[in-house]
Amino acid sequence: MATVRVDQKHRALVRSVPSSYKQALARFFATGPTDVALAKVQHQAYIDALRDAGVEVHCLDADDNHPDCMFVEDQAVVVDGHMLLPTPGAPSRVAEQPPIAEFLMSALEGIQTCNMGGDARMDGGDIIRLGNLFFVGRSSRTNDLGIASLRSLLDFFDYELRIIDIPPHALHLTSICSTPTDELILIPEGYLDAEAFGTLPDGCEVIWMPTEEAYGCNTIGLPNQTVLIAEGYPTVKATLEQRGLKTIELDMSEIRAADGSLTCCSIFY
Numbered sequence: 001m002a003t004v005r006v007d008q009k010h011r012a013l014v015r016s017v018p019s020s021y022k023q024a025l026a027r028f029f030a031t032g033p034t035d036v037a038l039a040k041v042q043h044q045a046y047i048d049a050l051r052d053a054g055v056e057v058h059c060l061d062a063d064d065n066h067p068d069c070m071f072v073e074d075q076a077v078v079v080d081g082h083m084l085l086p087t088p089g090a091p092s093r094v095a096e097q098p099p100i101a102e103f104l105m106s107a108l109e110g111i112q113t114c115n116m117g118g119d120a121r122m123d124g125g126d127i128i129r130l131g132n133l134f135f136v137g138r139s140s141r142t143n144d145l146g147i148a149s150l151r152s153l154l155d156f157f158d159y160e161l162r163i164i165d166i167p168p169h170a171l172h173l174t175s176i177c178s179t180p181t182d183e184l185i186l187i188p189e190g191y192l193d194a195e196a197f198g199t200l201p202d203g204c205e206v207i208w209m210p211t212e213e214a215y216g217c218n219t220i221g222l223p224n225q226t227v228l229i230a231e232g233y234p235t236v237k238a239t240l241e242q243r244g245l246k247t248i249e250l251d252m253s254e255i256r257a258a259d260g261s262l263t264c265c266s267i268f269y
Contacts, residue, residue, distance in 0.1 A: 004079075004129065006179075006182050006221045006222065006223060007182075010056060012055050012266040012269070013269060014047055015060040015061070016040075016059055017070050021033050021039055022036060024260075025068055025090060025092070025093075025259065029175075030256060030258070032258065033254050034257065036254075042251050042252060043070065046228075046262070046265055047059065049250060050222075054223065055268075057266075058107070063096065066093065067258075068258065070260070071125075071264040072267050073125050073264045074141075074264070075093075076100055076101060076124060077124050078268070082111065083105075085114070085115045086116050087115075087117075089141025100267070104269055119143070121142060121143045121145070122147070122149065123172055126172045127173065132159050133159070133201060134154055135197065136161060137172055138164070139166035139171070139173070142172075162198055167191055171259050175261060176191045176218075177217050178218050178262075180227045180240055181227075182204075182221075185205070185207065187207070188210065188213060189209070189211045190214075191211075207239060213235050216237075220266070225246055226246045226247075227240055230250060230261070231251045
């Protein structure tokens with residue numbers, strides 16, 4: 001997931017597409033999935049691309065009672081041997097978390113785990129990491145109490161956290177930006193102000209993409225200068241390749257149909 005530095009992305013957790021996927025939440029990129037079989041083909045191609053890039057992938061079974069269960073990113077925040085289990089902002093998604101938490105606690109022996117309580121809400125999709133600098137989106141799914149829980153975790157490492165207000169026409173912070181490397185942030189015009197990320201560490205920069213390529217700004221940076229990108233966003237592809245990165249394009253049409261993006265479908269741990 002986005003909270004892991006590029007050099008730490010060697011293992012990923014994913015979850016299969018449920019047969020109920022047509023009932024997944026959708027509001028921002030499309031009106032909902034229409035082809036579950038195609039979604040499964042695209043999800044398998046996603047898994048294959050991760051494995052081809054050298055990532056060890058573990059796939060949990062789908063839960064047909066939860067149409068959004070494939071979007072695991074929202075259910076856990078893993079940071080350097082610690083894990084925050086947020087309360088998702090969408091009530092229908094809260095019960096997706098137990099098998100994800102159980103797997104990660106087993107896979108990461110000795111991991112320090114904390115849970116959100118009370119009225120705190122957060123989706124993991126509202127967090128990006130640029131080296132040891134973190135950004136969190138204050139959104140329809142993530143509130144101030146949720147952000148306070150994340151800050152408590154990051155204070156343990158003395159990592160900086162900056163808050164970005166997400167506009168109403170975007171779901172998550174990762175819906176409109178990503179860090180394909182630990183020095184670059186991709187962001188589309190028309191969503192955030194130029195000053196939103198503040199002053200970045202030396203050698204880091206924000207790269208602005210055309211508004212119409214907003215969905216393409218969600219990428220997954222992997223070791224060996226490899227970046228997974230969504231198919232159909234030529235400016236994003238050209239910009240990354242001009243910086244010496246190898247891009248791997250994936251058809252995300254049925255995943256986008258449920259407001260899902262590349263980072264939504266995995267947790268790196």
